[in-house]
Amino acid sequence: MSDTAAPLLEVRGLGKRFEPRGARAEGLWAIRELSFAVGEREFVTIVGPSGSGKSTLLNLIAQIDAPSEGEIRFGGRSIASPTSGALRPGWERQFGYVTQDDTLLPWRTLADNVLFPLRVQGRLDAETRERARRLMQAVGLQGFEQHYPHELSGGMRKRAALIRTLVYDPPVILMDEPFGALDAQTRAQLQADLLKLWNGGRKTIVFVTHDIAEAIALGDRTLVFTRAPARVQSEHRIAIPRPRDVRNVYGLDGFPELYERIRKELA
């Protein structure tokens, strides 16, 4: 974390309780007393046991869901707390969100899906179209523009979902195990694509995964979460120099030691 400037994104004492169902009177805390900060242009990865509230956290930051306690601050101002009123998903396009689920629009072609955010934001012009075209080319989607999502492979759909968020250039991108369901080859290719795109125009990224190797290979810093209710158990700076070769993470300097340490914490 950069200690010099104020963090871009800050989570303070955050808690989320899901309403009780039936006899369980207390409800379930997915997150409680969770605090951390993310600096501008920082790539933060979060690992934790499955069911540890990682997706809930991203839903709260993206304002798809409201916190039960605590607050989320962005650029020095409070944007979400139990009393902050109506949800504003994406906080006025400041947060991009690449989810675990496939959320491409099945009735729109690949090109229309990628251009969709520009269209609804009223920003579709020659320049942004060109940007979309270059992004599609960068991840090898050219030639598939007129295909519908069901005609594309899982890896291509993930690329399209990633590009759909990058195309409108939100300052912060939240990613929830975006490459989870892919085979190892495709996954490594997408990780490499992501790092290449990130190096090209550094964004602030909060990347959730359950894969320790992925967390280390991609991030500047890794937060390890506890079981639910989630809190930060420990944090690790990733000193491995960039650019990194994600296809050979195990050979990266300092990787094995870090991997072992995090693995033991999660055990």
Add this chain to the structure above:
Amino acid sequence: MILAGRVVLGIACLVVWHAAHLALGAEWISSPADIVTRTVEIAIDGELWRHTLATLTEATFGFLLGGGAGILVPFALRLSPRLTAALDPFFAAAMGVPKLALAPLLILWFGIGITSKVMFVAAVVFFFLFFNTLAGVRSVDPRLASAVRVLGAREWTVTWEIAWHTALPYVFAGLKVALPRAISAAVVGEFIAADRGLGHYINNARAMADTVGLFTGVAVVTLLVLGIDTLLERLQARSLAWQPLTRDAGV
């Protein structure tokens, strides 16, 4: 291969029909040839077009009125889930009213002209589209809606983009049932009281013990329904081209 099979089956049907005509006599079963001759006759003297146009006009206006409301009301109800829940039993009760029994009442209210038939068609069509569209609107994937909101879409876009596209296959399923019913409803309305229309033609033929006329009327109505169904299939294939395996899924 399929086409050849269809032709053979079609010819077989005509043969059985003709055999029944010979066995039972012309006063009970008209021969296919007589029906074709009659159809050509009334096509030439203009009677066919006059009646068909009247029935189509009633069905079309009734369909636009009832079908339009049946599609739009569920989208309006989307704005208030609580109102929808409150109204649920009332919709079910209204669905339970036998629409055919309403026809005499509608004629009492709106007279024997086109208005009563339009209203009758609208009442029949509304419920088919309403319940189908409501089911479609309710099956919107909340994750898709959230994703689109994060991308900067306003509520209006969410309705148009997500709810409409999600509901569209349901709307087509409703249309598939409702369109033939619209024609049937117009014809039934004409049975009861009318001075034109295919239902009037059929009823008139019955009054004059004109078996060929009865069969001809039914045949023309059947062809009309088939024609409309074909157009609907085309429209559906175009509108839902994005769906994987539309054919299998649409059964």
